[in-house]
Amino acid sequence: MNISDAAQATGLPAKTIRYYEEIGLIRPDRRANGYRDFAETEVHKLRFLARARALGFGIEDCRSLLALWEDRDRASADVRQIANAHLAAIEEKITDLTAMRDTLSHLVQTCAGDTRPDCPILKNLSAAE
Amino acid sequence: MNISDAAQATGLPAKTIRYYEEIGLIRPDRRANGYRDFAETEVHKLRFLARARALGFGIEDCRSLLALWEDRDRASADVRQIANAHLAAIEEKITDLTAMRDTLSHLVQTCAGDTRPDCPILKNLSAAE
DNA sequence: CTTGACCTTCCAGCGACGGGAAGCCTTATG
DNA sequence: CATAAGGCTTCCCGTCGCTGGAAGGTCAAG
Numbered sequence: 001m002n003i004s005d006a007a008q009a010t011g012l013p014a015k016t017i018r019y020y021e022e023i024g025l026i027r028p029d030r031r032a033n034g035y036r037d038f039a040e041t042e043v044h045k046l047r048f049l050a051r052a053r054a055l056g057f058g059i060e061d062c063r064s065l066l067a068l069w070e071d072r073d074r075a076s077a078d079v080r081q082i083a084n085a086h087l088a089a090i091e092e093k094i095t096d097l098t099a100m101r102d103t104l105s106h107l108v109q110t111c112a113g114d115t116r117p118d119c120p121i122l123k124n125l126s127a128a129e
Numbered sequence: 130m131n132i133s134d135a136a137q138a139t140g141l142p143a144k145t146i147r148y149y150e151e152i153g154l155i156r157p158d159r160r161a162n163g164y165r166d167f168a169e170t171e172v173h174k175l176r177f178l179a180r181a182r183a184l185g186f187g188i189e190d191c192r193s194l195l196a197l198w199e200d201r202d203r204a205s206a207d208v209r210q211i212a213n214a215h216l217a218a219i220e221e222k223i224t225d226l227t228a229m230r231d232t233l234s235h236l237v238q239t240c241a242g243d244t245r246p247d248c249p250i251l252k253n254l255s256a257a258e
Numbered sequence: 259c260t261t262g263a264c265c266t267t268c269c270a271g272c273g274a275c276g277g278g279a280a281g282c283c284t285t286a287t288g
Numbered sequence: 289c290a291t292a293a294g295g296c297t298t299c300c301c302g303t304c305g306c307t308g309g310a311a312g313g314t315c316a317a318g
Contacts, residue, residue, distance in 0.1 A: 047256075069254070079250050090233065
């Protein structure tokens with residue numbers, strides 16, 4: 001299986017797949033001509049990675065999760081701990097973004113948005129009380 | 130006013146202030162010895178930038194907002210348009226993060242988190258249905 | 259005069275890729 | 289069999305907004 005087929009099968013760009021190999025997340029075989037040759041197990045790993053990334057896990061978390069996935073003697077507590085920490089980080093981001101959204105949406109609503117220069121948005125940026 | 134005083138006055142790290150000068154957001158004076166000398170107007174700009182960044186505006190947005198701020202003939206519509214676009218981007222991020230959080234929090238709750246290897250989190254990553 | 263705290267510039271790195279160049283390999287067509 | 293198109297390879301630079309650190313000049317206190 002060539003890289004473009006693996007890309008098609010996983011939804012990941014070929015560039016990303018090469019990058020994952022470079023940083024040691026996957027280890028596809030090589031043919032005599034130097035082309036990567038993706039076995040089904042590597043494709044499966046790529047799909048795993050794609051889903052973990054879609055849930056926002058960072059690369060190092062993905063590396064850990066992948067290792068746990070391949071370890072049949074893992075403790076689910078280890079997986080849960082990673083997921084839990086990530087969940088907390090996401091919730092913090094949501095909190096921050098929500099605060100920004102509330103402030104901004106209030107400012108946008110109070111701004112006339114016409115040709116006059118008077119603007120509560122700039123006023124707020126200029127001197128938040 | 131030296132850079133560390135400006136940093137103190139604005140809450141921005143000195144490194145960040147130097148960076149803002151490098152990319153042309155501010156233009157502090159220089160003394161004979163090469164030290165930057167921050168007038169009150171530059172400090173004011175820095176405070177403006179700090180607040181805009183805290184609301185999540187990107188550097189280029191900050192540049193535009195700063196230009197509008199200094200333009201007494203601006204139209205508030207221009208300010209509002211930038212803020213509105215940014216608001217939409219934030220809301221999209223919140224939507225994405227919320228979806229991640231919902232999925233993750235469900236998975237974390239259904240994972241026993243003990244010494245057994247069985248784990249719905251890995252199961253989900255392995256094959257989301 | 260020395261010490262230590264400033265200040266300066268420059269260079270490298272973060273995360274997770276993406277763009278594009280230069281060059282080899284394969285496949286389809288004339 | 290030659291050629292063209294497309295796929296594959298590696299390599300290097302750019303993204304965004306800083307942050308850390310090195311090497312060296314400057315200043316104020318004792």
